[in-house]
Amino acid sequence: MFKYTVKRALFGALTLFILATITFFLMKSIPGNPFNGDKKLSPQQLAQLNEKYHLDKPVGEQYVLYLKGLLQGDLGISIARKKNVGDIIFKCAPVTMRLGMVAFCIAIVVGITLGTISALSKKKWVSYFITFFTTLGVSVPSFLLALLLLMLFGVWLRWLPIVGLQTPKHYIMPATAIALYPISMIAKLTRSSMGEVMKQDYMVLAKSKGSSSISVIVKHGLRNALLPVVTYAGPMLAFLFSGSFVVETLFSVPGIGSEFVKSINGRDYSMIMGCTIFLGFLIITLNIITDLVSALVDPRIKLGK
């Protein structure tokens, strides 16, 4: 277990290093200097700025300096915003994470409920309807759902506020928009694994011993059926934490997704690099944790084999 953890961590670090390298050279290969557009600067000031941000050095040296900074947790400086990239990220990441947690809870509760109902229901139209709903959920892009919700509940009916995240009411639309895809995935997973579990001998045994059907379903059925959901929950959490870029932009949520979109549109290269590396780090870490947790939950999984 320990050996496996170390191996995964090293592999994760290597992945992150490669991502950082790719990002750095891609961004550096775009012609132009962030200060060139600024006509107010005299050549002298320009030279000073270039020196300050190491832009006068050869690319190889800049790369080494950048990696050194990364190791110390320094993501560089956003030139457009005149702020430290790390500071910006640490200010907006918690907002995204709060929204992500809300969406995560919605997805888990609704997804598992729908999946279980669809697996257990004897009525054909129930499972037919849920299948239709989950396929719809997988197909409708979150940003379009957000746009639809915004139009329906925000603009026409005016039931829900459309800007920011000040009160719990503000969370409803963005969280729903982000959660629809995971809800559908979890419902699909739960349905298929619940269907498998219901056929197992121990379910028949538990029933024939006289346990009530609810206790059989929850204690024996769901507990076993949820293993695939645990495996999926990690990447899903990563997906939610990395913020649905457009949903945040649409609802003016000051999270990491909207910052990322802003930096892309403003061609703020150091911010793009910082966000990419931060998101990569988050996702890789959460994936490793998921694998370890699913091995702890299910003793049948042998790690590293």
Added chain:
Amino acid sequence: MDEKLELTPDLFEKIPESEKNAERITFESKTYLADVWSRFKDNKLALAGLIFLILVIIFAIIVPMVSPYTYESQDPSIPHALPSLAHPFGTDKFGRDIMVRIAYGARISLSVGVAAAFINLCVGMVYGGIAGFCGGKVDMVMMRIVDVMYSVPDTLYTILIMVKLGANIQSILIGICIASWMGMARQVRAQVMTLKEQEFCLAATVIGASNARILFKHLIINSMGPIIVSVTMMVPSAIYTEAFLSFIGIGISRPAASWGTLANDARALIQSYPIEVIWPIAAICLTMLSLNFIGDGLGNALDPKKK
């Protein structure tokens, strides 16, 4: 056992005319494709998806040909016109006909989807095929590279590549393909790994077929079923990525417009002209939904075990 078996005519009797053909196989034998089709069309959702998709394709081809407007012809006298006979979907802020723009958008979005899926298929097939067929060290190195790339979300790669290459269709295709060929490569490799242990592969080797022939003629052809399904699923995901990129402003550059660009343009006016945003949303959602249904239906139809 001296007794001889005596066969006399009275031991036999003539079978009635009606039973004469009792042992004939009355089912007409079907080819594999006909079989797949008969299973596919039993799935109502998949069939509806296919019909809708065909309608969208016809719409995308015909409408720009017969319509008097082009996607960039402006008419400042009728901005934001409501749907009417002259403009069935209405017009946008420059008085451009929305129906024609949606049809052009369909051309862009659908071709991006199909092209991306096709390129992905080729890259994944060659890469995964070689890795699975060679096995050993080659396989290990090749799959580690895939693992490294796979652990970073593809949106990040695509965005980086778009920022680098600029906003046009080629860079969208390159971006989507660089970011998403890994899944296909993994799948092909897994298929090839299991198939290459089977007897027909050994037989081909014994006859003296070359490695390339075995790989492409036998292994990959035999693993086509699941691969076709994931290619079908790749089309909507490429359409999604393209719409997403255009929606955040780094996809197709103006005045050309994909569905994502149209949705983005209409978004700014959502407070005053909400009806204009409906068309691109409906176009993207319904197309992706029908492609997903087709994919599901194909998955069931191509797998005889699921009969």
